[in-house]
Amino acid sequence: DAGVTQSPTHLIKTRGQQVTLRCSPKSGHDTVSWYQQALGQGPQFIFQYYEEEERQRGNFPDRFSGHQFPNYSSELNVNALLLGDSALYLCASSLDRGRVGSPLHFGNGTRLTVT
Amino acid sequence: AQSVTQLGSHVSVSEGALVLLRCNYSSSVPPYLFWYVQYPNQGLQLLLKYTSAATLVKGINGFEAEFKKSETSFHLTKPSAHMSDAAEYFCAVRQHGSGNTGKLIFGQGTTLQVKP
Numbered sequence: 001d002a003g004v005t006q007s008p009t010h011l012i013k014t015r016g017q018q019v020t021l022r023c024s025p026k027s028g029h030d031t032v033s034w035y036q037q038a039l040g041q042g043p044q045f046i047f048q049y050y051e052e053e054e055r056q057r058g059n060f061p062d063r064f065s066g067h068q069f070p071n072y073s074s075e076l077n078v079n080a081l082l083l084g085d086s087a088l089y090l091c092a093s094s095l096d097r098g099r100v101g102s103p104l105h106f107g108n109g110t111r112l113t114v115t
Numbered sequence: 116a117q118s119v120t121q122l123g124s125h126v127s128v129s130e131g132a133l134v135l136l137r138c139n140y141s142s143s144v145p146p147y148l149f150w151y152v153q154y155p156n157q158g159l160q161l162l163l164k165y166t167s168a169a170t171l172v173k174g175i176n177g178f179e180a181e182f183k184k185s186e187t188s189f190h191l192t193k194p195s196a197h198m199s200d201a202a203e204y205f206c207a208v209r210q211h212g213s214g215n216t217g218k219l220i221f222g223q224g225t226t227l228q229v230k231p
Contacts, residue, residue, distance in 0.1 A: 033218065043219070106151075
């Protein structure tokens with residue numbers, strides 16, 4: 001049973017460019033959340049997708065956008081990259097359908113470096 | 116609003132010694148609490164969770180945590196540290212209640228060092 005998979009594992013971009021990160025949730029999971037983890041910090045919630053819609057959003061600018069597909073996979077897009085966007089981006093999936101106590105399963109993340 | 120505070124950004128123990136990682140939470144509703152571990156260059160792995168059942172929660176790799184409402188704490192312990200326990204540990208509270216859909220709010224993390 002495959003867990004959460006993310007691609008690519010590493011990425012180097014230049015300021016001002018755009019990037020797309022991809023996530024496939026754990027089999028059977030219907031909800032995908034994205035987190036940003038800066039070096040030495042705890043992960044920060046970006047947004048969550050359920051039934052192909054953004055259900056909740058953290059304190060991130062509109063440069064951060066996402067999408068969820070009918071097969072529950074998801075993309076995170078970041079436009080006009082800034083140096084401060086350099087971080088580990090984590091995707092987490094869960095089987096929610098209203099069950100808030102269900103745990104999140106995380107992928108290994110995409111390490112984004114902006115130069 | 117819910118929040119989590121992890122006391123001590125670095126904890127160092129000797130192999131075989133007790134591990135104690137501290138976590139205090141703030142929540143206006145009964146919290147759902149989690150401990151995750153992160154090894155270098157990897158994602159987060161769930162160690163254990165508290166969801167209002169038994170207050171003493173047992174997790175993987177010999178870890179356990181006790182929910183103490185009176186102290187608003189959810190400290191993580193392991194009786195005997197192993198070298199393989201060296202990692203970053205995160206306490207998290209899952210936000211719920213009206214208008215919330217269950218995002219995790221993480222503490223800043225505690226780096227556990229295990230000395231031979």
